[in-house]
Amino acid sequence: MADVWEALGGVKVIEIDSVVKPVRAFLLPQGGKYLLVDTGYADTVDQLIPIIEKHRISNIILTHLHTDHSGGAPILKAMKNTAILYHEDEFKSLKYALQAGEWLPRIFEEADVENFEKALDFLRRLPEPDAFVSDKSVIDGWKIMHTPGHTPGHVALTNGIVAITGDLILADDTSNVAYVPLKGYRPLSSYLRSIVATANLKVDLFLPSHGDVFRDVRQRVSEIFDHHYERLSQAAKALGKGLSSAREVAQQIKWSSGIFQKLSPLEKWLAILETISHLDFLVETGYAVTTSVLNYGISETADWNAVKSKLTLIADNLWSK
Numbered sequence: 001m002a003d004v005w006e007a008l009g010g011v012k013v014i015e016i017d018s019v020v021k022p023v024r025a026f027l028l029p030q031g032g033k034y035l036l037v038d039t040g041y042a043d044t045v046d047q048l049i050p051i052i053e054k055h056r057i058s059n060i061i062l063t064h065l066h067t068d069h070s071g072g073a074p075i076l077k078a079m080k081n082t083a084i085l086y087h088e089d090e091f092k093s094l095k096y097a098l099q100a101g102e103w104l105p106r107i108f109e110e111a112d113v114e115n116f117e118k119a120l121d122f123l124r125r126l127p128e129p130d131a132f133v134s135d136k137s138v139i140d141g142w143k144i145m146h147t148p149g150h151t152p153g154h155v156a157l158t159n160g161i162v163a164i165t166g167d168l169i170l171a172d173d174t175s176n177v178a179y180v181p182l183k184g185y186r187p188l189s190s191y192l193r194s195i196v197a198t199a200n201l202k203v204d205l206f207l208p209s210h211g212d213v214f215r216d217v218r219q220r221v222s223e224i225f226d227h228h229y230e231r232l233s234q235a236a237k238a239l240g241k242g243l244s245s246a247r248e249v250a251q252q253i254k255w256s257s258g259i260f261q262k263l264s265p266l267e268k269w270l271a272i273l274e275t276i277s278h279l280d281f282l283v284e285t286g287y288a289v290t291t292s293v294l295n296y297g298i299s300e301t302a303d304w305n306a307v308k309s310k311l312t313l314i315a316d317n318l319w320s321k
């Protein structure tokens with residue numbers, strides 16, 4: 001059974017053990033029942049069952065669809081006969097990714113993922129939603145915040161005292177900001193706006209899904225801006241050298257788990273998706289242009305100050321460079 005501890009206001013925090021990466025689920029109290037946030041992996045759901053059995057569950061809400069958060073959802077739904085809720089953009093982006101024709105196979109190829117069908121299988125096995133949640137809606141007394149960037153439909157929840165922040169801001173790791181070819185979606189600027197909105201919440205405690213919990217996230221948000229500023233600089237430098245494909249640019253970025261060539265196929269996949277997010281930000285600010293699918297170049301009117309100004313504007317005084 002997973003460890004459970006009580007945070008402020010009767011929120012129960014469930015610490016799920018996993019060989020891959022420990023993850024949390026949360027029981028949020030409301031009128032004698034509990035809203036369950038996230039479910040761990042499918043193969044760690046046994047740790048949750050004895051705890052969930054003892055609680056009346058109103059709904060299951062998923063911060064996003066990564067397997068460490070959503071894998072156990074179908075089993076717990078069947079057990080408690082409750083609804084699974086998450087944000088519509090999570091559903092749309094995955095359906096879109098599966099139908100995006102050339103784009104997805106190309107990314108897999110660039111990342112050296114060999115078993116393409118097996119990798120797709122993972123996308124096809126996601127929990128079906130019973131209903132979608134939207135920004136500012138209230139579910140069982142908890143306000144939903146749409147916080148896109150780590151994924152397009154990522155959500156956080158708050159009751160004004162505590163915020164459940166999923167994979168948005170982590171103490172000892174930087175969240176992957178993955179590009180998804182969803183119309184109008186700008187992953188890095190969305191992500192940075194989401195972390196600023198979260199840091200501006202007046203709550204007593206932030207509960208992320210992994211790592212240390214926070215009382216104040218402002219310092220960490222400033223560090224995350226530094227981190228993305230560095231990566232934007234590295235991506236711009238790579239374009240300056242005449243490198244143009246997302247893979248070539250990814251090879252020039254300093255990844256926290258090592259040089260690109262040494263990463264596992266999954267890590268390479270995530271690295272390329274994050275590189276595209278940075279390149280997309282450079283396109284958004286007019287510094288770079290898209291030359292063809294997954295290929296980029298420096299624009300004729302490139303101005304690094306435009307990149308900096310955009311970051312400063314989004315940071316809303318939480319970052320200065």
Ligand SMILES: [Zn+2]
Binds near residue numbers: 064066150167
């Ligand atoms: Zn995640």
Ligand SMILES: [Zn+2]
Binds near residue numbers: 023
């Ligand atoms: Zn996670």
